[in-house]
Amino acid sequence: MNIIEIITKKKNKLELSYEEIKYAVEGYVNNTIKDYQMSALLMAIVINGMTDNEIYNLTEIMLNSGDKIDLSLINGIKVDKHSTGGIGDKTTLVVAPLVAACGVPVAKMSGRGLGFTGGTIDKLESIKGFNTNVDMNNFIKQVNDIGVALVSQTGNLVPADKKIYALRDVTGTTESIPLIASSIMSKKLASGADKIVLDVKVGKGAFMKNIDDAKKLSEIMIKIGKRFGKQVIALITNMDYPIGKTIGNGLEVREAINTLKGKGEERFTKLCLVIATYMVSLGKNISVDEALDLVTEKLNNKEGYNKFLELVKYQGGNVLDIDICKNKYEIISDKEGYLVDIDSISLAEFANNLGAGRKTKNDVINYGVGIILNKKVNDRIKKNEILGYVVSNNFVDTTKLMDAFTIKNTNIDEINMIYEVIK
Numbered sequence: 001m002n003i004i005e006i007i008t009k010k011k012n013k014l015e016l017s018y019e020e021i022k023y024a025v026e027g028y029v030n031n032t033i034k035d036y037q038m039s040a041l042l043m044a045i046v047i048n049g050m051t052d053n054e055i056y057n058l059t060e061i062m063l064n065s066g067d068k069i070d071l072s073l074i075n076g077i078k079v080d081k082h083s084t085g086g087i088g089d090k091t092t093l094v095v096a097p098l099v100a101a102c103g104v105p106v107a108k109m110s111g112r113g114l115g116f117t118g119g120t121i122d123k124l125e126s127i128k129g130f131n132t133n134v135d136m137n138n139f140i141k142q143v144n145d146i147g148v149a150l151v152s153q154t155g156n157l158v159p160a161d162k163k164i165y166a167l168r169d170v171t172g173t174t175e176s177i178p179l180i181a182s183s184i185m186s187k188k189l190a191s192g193a194d195k196i197v198l199d200v201k202v203g204k205g206a207f208m209k210n211i212d213d214a215k216k217l218s219e220i221m222i223k224i225g226k227r228f229g230k231q232v233i234a235l236i237t238n239m240d241y242p243i244g245k246t247i248g249n250g251l252e253v254r255e256a257i258n259t260l261k262g263k264g265e266e267r268f269t270k271l272c273l274v275i276a277t278y279m280v281s282l283g284k285n286i287s288v289d290e291a292l293d294l295v296t297e298k299l300n301n302k303e304g305y306n307k308f309l310e311l312v313k314y315q316g317g318n319v320l321d322i323d324i325c326k327n328k329y330e331i332i333s334d335k336e337g338y339l340v341d342i343d344s345i346s347l348a349e350f351a352n353n354l355g356a357g358r359k360t361k362n363d364v365i366n367y368g369v370g371i372i373l374n375k376k377v378n379d380r381i382k383k384n385e386i387l388g389y390v391v392s393n394n395f396v397d398t399t400k401l402m403d404a405f406t407i408k409n410t411n412i413d414e415i416n417m418i419y420e421v422i423k
C-alpha cells in the first residue's frame with residue numbers, strides 16, 4: 001500500500017478501505033506521510049466526499065489514535081454538548097451549570113478557539129485564577145462533588161484530529177461534511193459521555209451555509225453515534241448573526257452570567273434553554289416538555305447561576321475579577337432605518353485583530369477586548385444612534401466597523417433561532 005495510490009483512488013471517486021484510511025491517518029500522525037500528501041488526500045475528500053462506511057472507519061481510526069476518557073465513576077447519565085462553531089457562542093457557559101442544576105452531570109472537555117470561532121476554555125480563562133487544566137481524577141471528583149466541570153482537553157485526546165484539523169485550517173479543507181462529522185464525533189466519543197446533544201450551526205457565520213447541508217451533517221453524526229452505541233440529538237440552529245450581544249472572552253463570560261441571572265438577550269436565552277432542555281431530557285429520560293419546565297425553573301430560581309458560581313469557585317476562579325478592558329469606543333450609525341444584518345465574520349475578524357482570538361496556535365489572547373452590540377437585527381435605528389461598542393484599553397477607530405451593519409428601510413422576518421431537531 002502507498003499513499004499515492006490512496007490519493008489517486010479518492011481522486012477517482014473510489015471507496016477507500018479501512019486499511020487504506022488507517023494507513024493514511026496513522027502515517028500522518030507518525031510523520032511518515034507528509035503534510036502535502038495529507039493535504040492532497042483531504043482535498044480529494046472535500047471534492048469527492050466519502051461513503052457512510054468510509055466516514056465510520058475514519059471516525060473509528062481517529063478515535064483510536066489517542067486516549068479515551070472513562071466517565072463510569074461518575075454517577076448518572078452523562079450528557080455532553082458540542083457546537084459546530086459559532087461567533088459569540090458562549091452557550092456552554094450557560095447550559096452546563098443549568099443542566100447540572102437539574103441533576104444531570106456535565107463532565108465537559110472543551111477546546112480553545114482557532115480561526116474566527118471562539119473557544120470555551122479561552123473564555124473561562126478570562127476569569128482570574130480559573131484553572132482549566134484539571135487532571136482526570138480531580139475532573140471526576142469535581143463532577144461527583146458539584147455535578148459539573150469544564151476543563152480543557154487532555155493532551156492526547158484524538159491526536160489524529162488535532163494534527164489533521166490544524167492542516168485543514170490552512171489548506172481550505174475545513175468545509176466538508178465527512179471531515180467535520182468524523183472530527184467532531186471522534187472527539188465526542190473519546191470524551192466518554194453516554195449521550196450527546198449537537199448544536200449544528202447554519203448560516204453566514206457557520207461552516208454549513210444551508211439547511212440541507214446542516215441536515216446531512218446532523219444525520220451522519222447521529223448515525224455515527226448509533227454505530228458506537230451513543231444516542232445523539234442534533235439541533236440545527238441559526239448562525240446568520242452573532243450569538244448574543246458580545247464577542248470577546250471576558251465580555252462573553254459577563255454576558256453568560258447575566259443570562260444565568262435571567263437578564264440575557266432574548267434570542268440567546270432561548271437558544272440556551274432549548275439546548276439545556278434536550279440535554280436534560282436525555283439525561284433524566286423525561287419528555288422534552290417536562291425538561292423545559294425544569295430548566296426554566298432552574299433559570300428563574302437562579303439555581304443555574306448559583307451552580308456557575310460553585311463551578312468557578314471549585315476551579316479556583318474569582319467571579320468578581322473578569323478581564324474586561326476599561327474603555328468603550330462607540331460604533332455610531334450614519335443612517336436611519338431597520339438593522340437588517342450584522343456581519344458576524346467581520347465583527348469576529350475585527351475582535352480577533354484586537355487580540356480576542358488567535359491567528360496561529362501560539363498567539364497570546366487579550367481576554368479583555370471585544371465588541372458589545374447595542375442593537376439587534378430588526379431594531380429600528382436612528383441616525384447617530386449607538387449600534388455597539390468596541391472594548392479596548394487602547395484607542396480604536398470604529399468607523400470601519402459600520403460596514404458590518406446593514407440598515408434598510410424595511411425590516412426582515414422574525415428570526416428563528418432553532419430550525420430543526422433531528423433525532
Ligand code: URA
Nearest residue numbers: 084085179180183184
Ligand atoms: N469542529 C470540529 O471539532 N471539527 C470540525 O471539523 C469542525 C468544527
